[in-house]
Amino acid sequence: MFDWLLIPGLGSVLAGTAILGFLCGTLGTFTVLRKQSLLGDSISHACLPGIILSFLIFNSKESWVLMAGAVVFGTLASLVVLAITKYSRVKEDSALAITLSVFFGFGLMLLTWVQRRPDASQAGLARFLFGQAATLLDRDVYLLAAIALPCLACVLLFWKQFQLLSFDRSFALSLGINVSFFEILLSILLVLVIVAGLETVGVVLMSALLVAPPVAARQWTNKLGMMTFLAGLFGAISGIAGAIISNLGKTSIPTGPVIVLFISAVVLLSILFAPARGIVWQFLKQWKESGILQLDSVLSNLCNLAKEHSGKQLGHSIAMLKEISSQPAGVSKSISKLREMALVFEVEKGFFIPTKKGETYLLNKTSQMGGSQ
């Protein structure tokens, strides 16, 4: 069905990674806003022993069988984290780290043991470490879609609850909203989404696909709806790009790292160049503001000088202005800019006075400052 691309099988790989990326980005938005990025990481690592045990018990490598094991262990891990923070004095970050390492260590041990067994049936289990999108078949895509649809439906249906819960949990409680129900629902969705991505991205890097797209998306918008959609879009694009790049040539690099590198590049670009929130943009804004400030201060100096020396002197030189300026280097430049704006006038060669327009400009500026405190 997905063989419309030149390489047989690539169609389903692309469809699968796109669905997965979109799903991760969308759900990841709430994970990031609720500051639970690390929980995602612990859950995904904890899925490894579930996968291997499932294989050992049912002796099957069917995706859904392995996924079922992953769901059990992912849920178990999140409950363990919850229990540790609730019943002991261990803080959440430590609880997350402990859970992650214990489950993942157990998983690695099982994996190594299974791989050393003489029969070859275990071949391919290692792909769950770093992910291999190339193995996605048509039915895997259907399975992904079957997970994605109800998850996305929940996001649409419970939009206002998820929004409220992410912004202000105790206010949500005070409204009489069933907060624990929605928290559990969000956790279930998180586990489902992680498990859905394990085969493609792998347990080690799965959380990056949850966290990175929302982080990038937040840079471009101040609206939750737009952020959620953009995160989905970035996730889908990264998924597709990762699948294509990792399938180029015959080397077949694991898909997970490629997807993560790609989405990281998107994050980096967003942090640097997004309007309003981007570092470069903010730097430019500051630079522009400091330029205007310098301009204003030169004009104000000139006005003060003109007031003090009214009648005695026709104008004042740049050298004079430099003497009283805090940044003498920029004075000449500011004067020529002020002349362009017709705020100062050159009465004699090298001597300047403020124009009427310049005086009113300055008055407006100072009254504005007074107004906004």
Add this chain to the structure above:
Amino acid sequence: MTEKTDNKVELALEINDLTVSYREKPVLWDIDLEIPKGALVGIVGPNGAGKTTLIKSILGLLKPVAGSAKILGLEIDQGIKKIAYVPQRGSVDWDFPATVFDVVQMGTYGKLGWFKRPGANEKNLTKDALQKVGMLELAHRQISQLSGGQQQRVFLARALVQQAEIYFMDEPFQGVDSTTEQAIVELLRELRNKGATALVVHHDLQTVKDYFDWVVLLNVRKIAAGPVLEVFTEANLKLAFGSRVSLGE
């Protein structure tokens, strides 16, 4: 101190034997409290006296070890719908992707039910509330670009939208400009004149007599509660705060 009220006075809030502890340490000890309807109540006490805890445990946000509370004669799970809660400003991340309008509209979610989305009615309520706190012009501003006073006004508007009968406010005057402080006081009086009750956690002892007509002095135990003129005395303050505090009169 409060005598046992007869049924003549309608109670906004009734608390019996409330005890809350964090681990083994009691934060609130055996609190009995009766607040009449229509009172503007200041909750006053030193740091760690359990002021915020009192509000949170009445709302059911914290689980008390013992005791019960009734809101307008109703149990908590019913009564909570009559309360609008204004948390401390610092309790949320103001970099959350939302506009002023979005946040205030959240106040309507409680009555909307599970699946309904805010419609024209909710939007109008939101605009009215924004108008009342003087933030209508800033309705579409991103919340990360607000000053402290503006953030507080947003939280107040979000509570007003709920059209509640009782308001719980946690330090609404903390770190706001004097214009906002006055605006909040006006708003409180307006609410009281409409018959609403307000419980306000408050820090500034100097303004207690001006702002409130009832006061609860708290320091883990209830030191005193009642009309400001009767209860807000030097002697009671010394009991609550220790000897260093005076009214400065």
